[in-house]
Amino acid sequence: MRPRTRKILLIYSVLVFMFFYIPLVVLMAFSFNDSKLGTVWTGFTFEWYVKLFNNSQIIEATVNSLIVAVITTIISTVLGVLGALVLHRYIFPGRKAISFIFYIPVVIPEIVLAVALLSLYGAMNIQLGLLTIVPGHVVFATSFVILVLLARLAGMDNALEEAAKDLGANEWHTFWKVTFPLLFPGILAGALMAFTISLDEFVVAFFTTGPGSNTLPVLVYSMVRRGVSPEINALSTILILLIIFFVSIVGWRMMRADRKGGEV
Amino acid sequence: MSDNMVYLEEVSKKFGENYAVHKINLDIKEGEFLTLLGPSGCGKTTTLRMIAGFEKPDEGNIWIDGKQVEKIEPYNREVNTVFQSYSLFPHMTVAENVAFGLKMKKIPKSEIDEQVHRALDLVQLRAFSDRKPKKLSGGQQQRVAIARAIVNNPRVLLLDEPLGALDLKLRKQMQLELKQLQQELGMTFIYVTHDQEEALTMSDRIVVMNQGQIEQMGLPDEIYERPKTKFVADFIGETNFFEGTVKGGEGSNLYMSIGEQKVSIHNHSNIESGEDIYLSIRPERIHITQEPGNKSQDYLKVKIQDKIYIGSVTKIVASFSDGQKITAHSPYDKTLHLQEGDNLYIYWNPENAVIFPVHEKEKIEA
Ligand SMILES: Nc1ncnc2c1ncn2[C@@H]1O[C@H](COP(=O)(O)OP(=O)(O)O)[C@@H](O)[C@H]1O
Ligand SMILES: [Mg+2]
Numbered sequence: 001m002r003p004r005t006r007k008i009l010l011i012y013s014v015l016v017f018m019f020f021y022i023p024l025v026v027l028m029a030f031s032f033n034d035s036k037l038g039t040v041w042t043g044f045t046f047e048w049y050v051k052l053f054n055n056s057q058i059i060e061a062t063v064n065s066l067i068v069a070v071i072t073t074i075i076s077t078v079l080g081v082l083g084a085l086v087l088h089r090y091i092f093p094g095r096k097a098i099s100f101i102f103y104i105p106v107v108i109p110e111i112v113l114a115v116a117l118l119s120l121y122g123a124m125n126i127q128l129g130l131l132t133i134v135p136g137h138v139v140f141a142t143s144f145v146i147l148v149l150l151a152r153l154a155g156m157d158n159a160l161e162e163a164a165k166d167l168g169a170n171e172w173h174t175f176w177k178v179t180f181p182l183l184f185p186g187i188l189a190g191a192l193m194a195f196t197i198s199l200d201e202f203v204v205a206f207f208t209t210g211p212g213s214n215t216l217p218v219l220v221y222s223m224v225r226r227g228v229s230p231e232i233n234a235l236s237t238i239l240i241l242l243i244i245f246f247v248s249i250v251g252w253r254m255m256r257a258d259r260k261g262g263e264v
Numbered sequence: 265m266s267d268n269m270v271y272l273e274e275v276s277k278k279f280g281e282n283y284a285v286h287k288i289n290l291d292i293k294e295g296e297f298l299t300l301l302g303p304s305g306c307g308k309t310t311t312l313r314m315i316a317g318f319e320k321p322d323e324g325n326i327w328i329d330g331k332q333v334e335k336i337e338p339y340n341r342e343v344n345t346v347f348q349s350y351s352l353f354p355h356m357t358v359a360e361n362v363a364f365g366l367k368m369k370k371i372p373k374s375e376i377d378e379q380v381h382r383a384l385d386l387v388q389l390r391a392f393s394d395r396k397p398k399k400l401s402g403g404q405q406q407r408v409a410i411a412r413a414i415v416n417n418p419r420v421l422l423l424d425e426p427l428g429a430l431d432l433k434l435r436k437q438m439q440l441e442l443k444q445l446q447q448e449l450g451m452t453f454i455y456v457t458h459d460q461e462e463a464l465t466m467s468d469r470i471v472v473m474n475q476g477q478i479e480q481m482g483l484p485d486e487i488y489e490r491p492k493t494k495f496v497a498d499f500i501g502e503t504n505f506f507e508g509t510v511k512g513g514e515g516s517n518l519y520m521s522i523g524e525q526k527v528s529i530h531n532h533s534n535i536e537s538g539e540d541i542y543l544s545i546r547p548e549r550i551h552i553t554q555e556p557g558n559k560s561q562d563y564l565k566v567k568i569q570d571k572i573y574i575g576s577v578t579k580i581v582a583s584f585s586d587g588q589k590i591t592a593h594s595p596y597d598k599t600l601h602l603q604e605g606d607n608l609y610i611y612w613n614p615e616n617a618v619i620f621p622v623h624e625k626e627k628i629e630a
Contacts, residue, residue: 162318163351165338167365167416174339177364181355 024240031233048234058235061219064130065199068215072137072198077191079138080145081183087146088153099150105143113139114207121208128210136204141194148193152186185254192250196243268327269294269452270315270420275324277310284310286476287324292420292454297446299455301463302473303499308456309348311473312422315454316345329419339368344413346423350405352397358408359384359393365416383415386445403434410442420452427462439465460500464488472496494620497544504550504590506543507622513537523584525564530614540622549616550592552580554602556609563609566590571602582608 034043052058087099105113117136121128160182164174180187202217209218220232272290276283285307292298300308313319314326317338326333333341344365352361359380366376384390387407397405406426413421426442427435443466446453457463463470464484472479472487472495480492491497494505508520510529513536518529520543527543535541556563566582569589573579577593580602584590592610602608 157349157351159347159349159351160353162338163345163347163353164364165318166316166343166345166347167412168339168368169364170337170339173368178353 027233028237028240031230031237033230033233036230048230049238052231052234052238055231057214057219058216058231061214061216064213065216068130068133068137068205069195069198071131071134072141073191073195075134076138076141076145076194077187079142080149080190080194081187083142084146084149084153085179088150102143102146105139106147110140110201110203111207114204117204117208128208130209130213130215132208132210133205133215136208137198137201140201140204141197144193144197145187145190148190149183149186152183156182188250189254192246267294268292269296269329270454271327272311272315273325273327275311275314275321275326277307277314277319278322283476285314285321288473288476288478290471290478290481292452294452295450297443297453297455297466297468299457299463299467299470300473301457301460301470301500302479304458306473307476308458308473309424312345312424312454312456315420316343316422317341342419344416344418344421346409346413346421346426348424348426348428350397350409352405352408352412354397357394357396358389358400361397361408362412362415364412369416379415383411386414387411402429403438406430406438410445414445414449414451418451420454421446423453423455425456425458428457435462442466464500472499474499491544491618494542494544497618497620501546502591503544503546506545506588508541508543510535510537510539510541522564522588523586525584527564527617528562528614529619530617535619535621542620542622543617544620545590545612545617547579547591547593548577549612550590551611552592552594552598553609553611554606563611566608566610568602568604568606568608571599571604580608582610 029041031048032044032046033041034045034047035041083102087095087102113136117132121132126132160178161174164178169177200217201215202221205215206218206221209215214222216235220235223229223232268291270290270292272288274287274289275285276287277285288307288311290311300311302308310319314321315328317333317336321334328341328343353364356364362380362383363376366379371379380393381390384393387410389404389407389411392400392404392408397408400408406429409426423442427438430438439462442453455463455466464487467484469482470484470487471481474495480487480496482490487496488500491500497503498505506520506522506527508522510518510520512518518531518535518537519526520529520541521527529535529541529543553563564584566584568580568582570581571578572581573596578596578599580592580594580599582590582592590610
């Protein structure tokens with residue numbers, strides 16, 4: 001590479017990097033800002049973090065979000081694993097069509113699904129509450145889990161399962177001793193994806209939740225309508241740090257697994 | 265089912281409309297090293313997979329050690345397979361891979377450890393017990409795959425082109441080691457390869473397959489010296505073919521013509537005068553001379569086209585007056601003075617030539 005090209009590439013990468021991360025850095029900095037208006041730096045404080053942890057609304061919404069995300073993750077991971085195994089393993093008429101159906105939620109606008117669910121609940125006379133958010137989230141998350149796992153399965157040698165059976169493992173043992181361990185990094189990645197999708201999903205949650213049971217994004221939305229409060233900055237900072245923490249752990253384990261030859 | 269270790273009766277397997285294996289009959293004796301040999305796509309792997317239980321035959325029956333097995337799942341069959349791509353479990357160590365089959369049989373831990381050690385000793389990989397398969401060379405992975413299979417002490421070991429991915433030198437070495445291992449263990453081996461030299465080196469008996477059917481079954485030297493079909497003669501080793509019509513007979517000797525010259529035909533092959541035949545003669549069975557002396561009657565006159573030094577022998581390519589070519593292998597020192605364009609006299613013992621009817625399919629039964 002010519003030095004000039006290299007320089008241009010370097011500047012370009014720095015710009016992209018700044019575009020991605022400057023807003024986050026600014027937000028994190030202002031979560032420690034003494035000023036209530038949040039546009040000028042007046043001094044360092046932990047005040048907003050203290051306020052945040054004393055704000056029962058936010059705590060409640062966080063708990064709500066976690067409940068929805070955990071339930072969504074469990075359901076969509078189980079459904080996704082089973083779905084991916086069926087789609088990968090069994091050749092049956094209409095398999096292509098069914099695979100396609102699983103891709104639709106990935107591209108469908110969330111608002112369409114939200115409205116559809118809302119009218120379904122209406123028609124079935126279902127009372128909206130926190131748990132009515134879950135089906136919408138499961139639809140999105142399951143598709144992503146299936147996508148991730150199909151990719152993992154495509155890279156797996158089918159002969160490994162045959163080798164297990166050849167050595168005397170029945171279907172049950174073959175699955176738990178060979179298929180599952182090899183699939184596990186994919187399952188983990190899929191579950192993490194499902195969890196984050198559910199955690200920050202706004203549109204479906206906004207439309208299909210019942211009165212009084214806000215998830216975090218819905219609450220934040222209602223709060224920022226009254227102007228960005230430094231409390232929100234503090235909350236976002238905590239979320240960002242948590243996500244960085246989890247993603248690095250998963251990423252690190254996967255990297256190590258690759259180096260060790262498939263083990264997790 | 266008699267005293268055969270494995271017995272296939274009229275077994276067929278179709279994929280879609282095509283037969284991958286068509287009505288094959290096969291019996292394999294206890295302790296035998298039997299090789300399925302044939303070109304790629306001839307149905308060797310499918311046959312092996314039916315014995316292992318990964319494919320169900322569409323027709324016919326399979327017996328293993330006296331038990332009919334079509335309805336028995338792979339994990340309940342007393343056979344183990346060494347897969348073409350090794351298929352070692354990447355998330356387990358070498359020792360865990362080898363222990364897998366014993367664990368499935370719920371054998372006590374201490375006994376498993378002992379047997380795993382013994383199997384790894386056998387393939388000289390004891391020192392690698394705690395490594396992951398990815399950290400081993402191809403040859404070492406191959407050995408692990410073998411240890412993982414034989415540790416279960418199966419009635420029959422199935423090997424699908426197990427040396428296919430190794431380089432020539434390692435392959436030759438592993439051929440000998442495998443054969444030795446098989447003799448030490450006294451285990452029945454069914455071995456698949458498309459490499460005729462490998463088959464000749466290792467096998468007690470060879471089954472030559474073509475397009476899903478068995479062309480010939482026999483000892484290595486039978487297959488090489490007395491091929492029953494043109495396909496077998498062509499596939500195993502190098503040979504020269506000549507097509508012609510049988511003449512003579514009725515008291516006199518049979519002969520055919522190559523160019524305008526007569527070639528005697530030995531009377532062993534149920535051949536009659538007037539029949540269209542192929543004659544096959546191996547290059548190393550052809551004698552050459554530039555001085556036929558008084559026996560010139562028996563010699564065929566050819567012209568040297570090419571002389572190629574290939575190490576162990578020298579290869580002479582010569583042509584008849586009508587342009588047909590013939591290849592002969594001769595010791596290096598006998599060919600030193602030969603040159604392109606020289607006349608040459610060649611001769612072979614008619615007993616060493618093999619004759620096939622042109623319409624051989626009708627004659628296979630004979
Ligand atoms: N799973 C399969 N589906 C369709 N056709 C197959 C399958 N397995 C093998 N075949 C076909 O059956 C024939 C025999 O294949 P195989 O037994 O693998 O041959 P070999 O091992 O001698 O190379 C080939 O024509 C192959 O294309
Ligand atoms: Mg094959």
